[in-house]
Amino acid sequence: MTTFPSISSLGENSSVIQNWCERNNYSYLGDQGGEIQITASYSTEARFTYLEELGSISDEIYQLELSGELPRCKVNIICSGERALRYALNAVSFKIKRGEWREGVEFDYPRFPIRGIIEGFYGQPWNQEQRLSMLSFIASNNMNTYVYGPKDDVYHRERWQDLYDEESYTKLGDVFSESTALGLDFYYCIAPGLSMRYSSEEQFEALVRKVRQIYELGVKKFCLLLDDIPEELQHQEDIRIYSDLVEAHIRLVNRFYTEIMNWDAGIRLVVCPTQYWGNGNERYISLLGSSIHPSIDLFWTGRNICSPEITLSEAAVFTQNTYRKPLYWDNYPVNDVEMTDEMHIGPYRQRDRHLYRFSRGVIANGMEYAESSKISYATIASYLWNPEQYDPEASWRDALKEVVGQSDFEHMLQFADNVRYSCLYLTDSPMLAAELTRFNFSYFYGDRKQAIDDLERFVLKMNESAAVLLSGGMENQALQKELKRWILKFSVGIAVLQDCMNYIRSQSMDDLMVVRHNYELYRSDLTYVFSDVLSSFLNKVLEEYYSAK
Structure with missing residues (x-):
């Protein structure tokens, strides 16, 4: 969990900085005592008010100078206006949260007005x-x-x-x-x-x-x-x-x-x-x-x-x-x-x-x-x-x-990678697709047992993530509630994958019947997860493509 340093500020823009601190959970200590000391000033120079490449006036340009190392350091901001000052403060916050704090000067502005x-x-x-x-x-x-x-x-x-x-x-x-x-x-x-x-x-x-x-x-x-x-x-x-x-x-x-x-x-x-x-x-x-x-x-x-x-x-x-x-x-x-x-x-x-x-x-x-x-x-x-x-x-x-929180990130990544489908991304599940491609090659041209073991480990990792996301203990409870329908479908899909691995390992017709039955239940729910990546693999399994004969 990120520890937020306290902030103090000097100059006429201290009220803006104080308001920003209060809204972003930073402790504001007035004009002294803060671990991060911020000085901010507005400038009417052309470089702070006019974007040459766009040929337009802007109040969103800032220069950010960082000196010292966290938690005790100084920040000097020069900007075109209050909105630009907010963006500079956001940049400070992002650097803290993402561990990207570096001494130096940066000049920045948005491209879209x-x-x-x-x-x-x-x-x-x-x-x-x-x-x-x-x-x-x-x-x-x-x-x-x-x-x-x-x-x-x-x-x-x-x-x-x-x-x-x-x-x-x-x-x-x-x-x-x-x-x-x-x-x-x-x-x-x-x-x-x-x-x-x-x-x-x-x-x-x-x-x-x-x-x-x-x-x-x-x-x-x-x-x-x-x-x-x-x-x-x-x-x-x-x-x-x-x-x-x-x-x-x-x-x-x-x-x-x-x-x-x-x-x-x-x-x-x-x-x-x-x-x-x-x-x-x-x-x-x-x-x-x-x-x-x-x-x-x-x-x-x-x-x-x-x-x-x-x-x-x-x-x-x-x-x-x-x-x-x-x-x-x-x-x-x-x-x-x-x-x-x-x-x-x-x-x-x-x-x-x-x-x-x-x-x-x-x-x-x-x-x-x-x-x-x-x-x-x-x-x-x-x-x-x-x-x-x-x-x-x-x-x-x-x-x-x-949005999810650091503690749930890895589990959410396992899930979210399988719900990418949209007008912008007409396939899905790139990590699963890559894993199934490796499995397919190794099964037919490499160590068959190792191929099955590797895919099972991947499926078990997804299953662990589904269990955590369904447990009710996510940091962002509102997000968990919204996504529950899709996480449930994710979990059901993983279960069918596990059925497939059982069959591929055992080559039992009884296990194949389990795959067929559970696949029909999976398909009856129209909630869109995995896109065609999982269905393509399941169809191959049902066609006995992975027969040991």
């Missing part, structure tokens, strides 16, 4: 405790944006015209306040498209009134979601007035944007179009992009709803046809709708390492399983900070340690 998550899935929205915990988590991983838009919040979509009741409004205000305190941009989403009559003055006024209620909390960033609705006009009044859906949407977006900008010049708007995936040059998205105000960002998921990869050429096509860089709504790790049997806790992959040069940023859609989502989110945060140096596997292992 917008880095965050959206609570935008179908299913049970996160409760308030989960939501607030998630805000703290993404802030500690240097994300800067939280987007509120759960599909099953009735006030967001189904009852979009209705003002929030007092209790719901207060909770939303608390989320906004906490986001602000953590240095996160809070976006509120409203999704009127399922029922809205675009030609109705009354309904437009209802939309404005609802968003005004949220603005009065202090919110200045909004998303108008027009996704997952019919692709043609539904109301006769609209059909008479507009030639098609995109004309209605152009009119709505521009009028809505003009209205809210009259309240405050600092307001920002993102629109999710009805056609939110594809090549980026289709008629709807091209007309919408070329016709709405250039300051409005557009969400885009890539060439698929859940895109297996996102490339620079795809971003270029979108930019050329919509006259703006895409803001990616990335549907990972979300596992709603047809994906509910899957658990997406693998690392972020297949996004171009130069994508930051051709996009506004990435907002990652989560699962209703909040704790489980954090594993993938940590890897996404790592990619978004510096995609050119991003290592998916190294980041994933760091994420597992952070």
